[in-house]
Amino acid sequence: MKKFVNDPNQFVPEMLKGVALANPDTLRYVPEYNLIMRVDAPNDDRVSLVQGSGSGHEPAHAMIVGKGMLDAACPGDVFSAPPMDYVLETSKMLASPKGVLHIINNYTGDRMAFDMGKELAEAEGVQIKTLLVDDDVAVADSTYTIGRRGVAGNFFVIKVVGAAAEQGADIDELVRLGEKVNSVTRTMGMALTSCTPPAKGSPLFDLGDDEMEMGVGIHGEPGRRREKLADANTIVDELLEAVVTDLPYKKGDDVALMINGLGGTPIGELYILYGRAFEQLEARGIHVRRNYVGEYCTSLDMAGASLTLVKLDDEIVNGLSAPADIAIRTF
Amino acid sequence: MKKFVNDPNQFVPEMLKGVALANPDTLRYVPEYNLIMRVDAPNDDRVSLVQGSGSGHEPAHAMIVGKGMLDAACPGDVFSAPPMDYVLETSKMLASPKGVLHIINNYTGDRMAFDMGKELAEAEGVQIKTLLVDDDVAVADSTYTIGRRGVAGNFFVIKVVGAAAEQGADIDELVRLGEKVNSVTRTMGMALTSCTPPAKGSPLFDLGDDEMEMGVGIHGEPGRRREKLADANTIVDELLEAVVTDLPYKKGDDVALMINGLGGTPIGELYILYGRAFEQLEARGIHVRRNYVGEYCTSLDMAGASLTLVKLDDEIVNGLSAPADIAIRTF
Numbered sequence: 001m002k003k004f005v006n007d008p009n010q011f012v013p014e015m016l017k018g019v020a021l022a023n024p025d026t027l028r029y030v031p032e033y034n035l036i037m038r039v040d041a042p043n044d045d046r047v048s049l050v051q052g053s054g055s056g057h058e059p060a061h062a063m064i065v066g067k068g069m070l071d072a073a074c075p076g077d078v079f080s081a082p083p084m085d086y087v088l089e090t091s092k093m094l095a096s097p098k099g100v101l102h103i104i105n106n107y108t109g110d111r112m113a114f115d116m117g118k119e120l121a122e123a124e125g126v127q128i129k130t131l132l133v134d135d136d137v138a139v140a141d142s143t144y145t146i147g148r149r150g151v152a153g154n155f156f157v158i159k160v161v162g163a164a165a166e167q168g169a170d171i172d173e174l175v176r177l178g179e180k181v182n183s184v185t186r187t188m189g190m191a192l193t194s195c196t197p198p199a200k201g202s203p204l205f206d207l208g209d210d211e212m213e214m215g216v217g218i219h220g221e222p223g224r225r226r227e228k229l230a231d232a233n234t235i236v237d238e239l240l241e242a243v244v245t246d247l248p249y250k251k252g253d254d255v256a257l258m259i260n261g262l263g264g265t266p267i268g269e270l271y272i273l274y275g276r277a278f279e280q281l282e283a284r285g286i287h288v289r290r291n292y293v294g295e296y297c298t299s300l301d302m303a304g305a306s307l308t309l310v311k312l313d314d315e316i317v318n319g320l321s322a323p324a325d326i327a328i329r330t331f
Numbered sequence: 332m333k334k335f336v337n338d339p340n341q342f343v344p345e346m347l348k349g350v351a352l353a354n355p356d357t358l359r360y361v362p363e364y365n366l367i368m369r370v371d372a373p374n375d376d377r378v379s380l381v382q383g384s385g386s387g388h389e390p391a392h393a394m395i396v397g398k399g400m401l402d403a404a405c406p407g408d409v410f411s412a413p414p415m416d417y418v419l420e421t422s423k424m425l426a427s428p429k430g431v432l433h434i435i436n437n438y439t440g441d442r443m444a445f446d447m448g449k450e451l452a453e454a455e456g457v458q459i460k461t462l463l464v465d466d467d468v469a470v471a472d473s474t475y476t477i478g479r480r481g482v483a484g485n486f487f488v489i490k491v492v493g494a495a496a497e498q499g500a501d502i503d504e505l506v507r508l509g510e511k512v513n514s515v516t517r518t519m520g521m522a523l524t525s526c527t528p529p530a531k532g533s534p535l536f537d538l539g540d541d542e543m544e545m546g547v548g549i550h551g552e553p554g555r556r557r558e559k560l561a562d563a564n565t566i567v568d569e570l571l572e573a574v575v576t577d578l579p580y581k582k583g584d585d586v587a588l589m590i591n592g593l594g595g596t597p598i599g600e601l602y603i604l605y606g607r608a609f610e611q612l613e614a615r616g617i618h619v620r621r622n623y624v625g626e627y628c629t630s631l632d633m634a635g636a637s638l639t640l641v642k643l644d645d646e647i648v649n650g651l652s653a654p655a656d657i658a659i660r661t662f
Binding site: 002003004005006011013014015017018019021022038055056058059063064069105158159177192193209233235263264265266267268269270271272273274275276278279286291293294295300301303305324326328 | 333334335336337338342345346347348349350351352378386387389390394397400417490524540558562563565566594595596597598599600601602604606607609610618622625626629631632634636655657659662
């Protein structure tokens with residue numbers, strides 16, 4: 001296993017500790033619950049936004065905690081939902097008079113943990129609502145999912161809802177807004193290689209040297225089909241066709257386009273995908289008004305990418321344009 | 332080869348085109364010279380900052396062109412210096428009455444291309460000075476280098492010089508400032524895996540499943556030695572010892588710490604390295620005041636990382652704190 005790791009069982013805690021050490025003025029780490037939270041949360045004037053989900057998708061979600069984005073993340077172990085007591089204790093610690101919003105990617109394990117954690121926290125007087133993200137068009141049901149999976153598109157939901165929360169929007173308004181963004185967001189991903197969970201120490205699945213997995217899930221779940229390895233343009237065209245026809249996005253639409261790397265793909269390659277996707281969308285009369293090229297929701301060291309479209313309107317653009325101050329400081 | 336690529340010979344142009352398409356309001360792409368430049372350059376009130384070097388190190392340097400950073404990058408092909416006519420034509424197009432500053436990582440090929448390009452451009456009336464970056468402590472001379480190599484530390488030189496250029500500093504002042512930053516910046520990197528250049532289609536060098544290369548260069552050049560694969564803490568401690576003792580950084584120093592991923596390593600692992608490095612520096616009485624965790628100067632899809640320290644003073648902190656608006660828009 002070619003990874004930076006000490007004890008594989010400490011992979012997630014050591015990573016979270018590193019995130020906290022890098023952001024001492026803005027983030028607080030509570031090791032008991034894998035909890036990364038803003039030091040200024042909860043705030044009486046702001047709904048608290050909480051994401052859990054498994055680890056291994058960084059920067060989602062421990063590294064997108066901060067002003068204008070999440071108030072807290074309480075991830076489980078690699079590719080595992082957080083235990084329900086993480087959700088319970090996190091919800092209690094983040095309890096604001098304006099409430100706590102759970103933002104959940106649609107996986108059965110995550111939903112169970114958050115449903116139970118919510119129920120227990122509500123019994124202790126915390127007001128909680130839930131926002132479900134399910135942007136992946138690849139498959140209707142999946143290994144760990146009833147219904148569509150939630151993948152990289154959850155960035156857009158968090159960004160828009162986070163901006164509104166920062167402005168003091170109430171929890172029902174955030175749910176409305178988040179559901180609206182989710183309803184116009186679609187993603188499909190594909191893998192060139194498998195990934196290696198630290199505790200397993202070997203690749204999660206086998207993929208031949210001349211194969212790729214179209215529609216792969218962010219935990220290595222099977223996608224639509226395994227195909228012969230193709231060139232970049234062919235891959236983009238197939239992802240785009242699947243995504244565009246799903247909503248569908250139509251001629252004259254303004255969209256945000258995200259090319260998201262899955263962890264092992266260098267950013268140079270992602271811009272090759274971006275160029276093709278941009279041109280093909282323009283050819284369809286769909287206008288890319290905002291773009292996101294880089295790693296947003298990864299699968300450990302998997303080589304691969306996903307393509308996300310969001311249909312834009314003024315309300316969504318305002319949210320996406322709002323400032324955010326998160327754990328990742330780039331330049 | 333598990334890469335997003337069409338024609339390997341078009342890898343760099345297609346990448347650069349993607350960068351330009353993603354930044355239509357701020358960047359201009361001149362395909363003839365692999366040139367990415369700011370649309371508002373040259374500017375009469377600002378020295379123009381130009382970097383060349385090979386491709387395959389993204390985001391360095393085509394993706395760090397923008398306000399507060401570079402005015403232009405004219406990269407060569409993957410791991411190849413730009414042809415001298417790229418340097419010549421870029422220098423002419425970027426000619427400002429305040430001059431053009433070439434920022435060069437210390438590799439023989441790059442120095443030759445820039446020296447010749449400079450001479451030819453000067454003959455046409457362009458005022459040019461040169462800033463050399465050589466932060467890599469791993470080896471004294473190397474495969475492609477007489478003297479030390481320039482690696483990820485060049486980010487700090489560009490950031491501080493870029494901030495001063497934006498304020499209208501003259502070219503001699505920029506040279507003084509850049510040489511000062513370079514003189515207090517030290518880096519060492521290591522590889523867990525090789526990388527695969529698109530045109531070669533196979534790994535650049537062989538590294539056993541139980542091996543790592545300490546002190547590797549960003550083109551896969553051999554480092555200090557090949558060792559048995561070690562855990563994350565051991566790797567950090569070895570990099571840190573090499574870097575700290577080189578300047579040396581001393582008890583009471585304030586530093587910036589960069590953990591730079593080499594392209595194939597996910598950001599979660601980089602934060603594990605960061606946590607260890609931070610704690611070990613504190614134990615030495617060296618205080619980390621600014622941190623940079625992510626990909627800054629990569630080697631295609633190489634799994635690995637480098638560690639950079641910069642000794643801080645007020646002047647350098649001011650430059651690092653200044654705003655920058657570059658091609659990579661993260662959140």
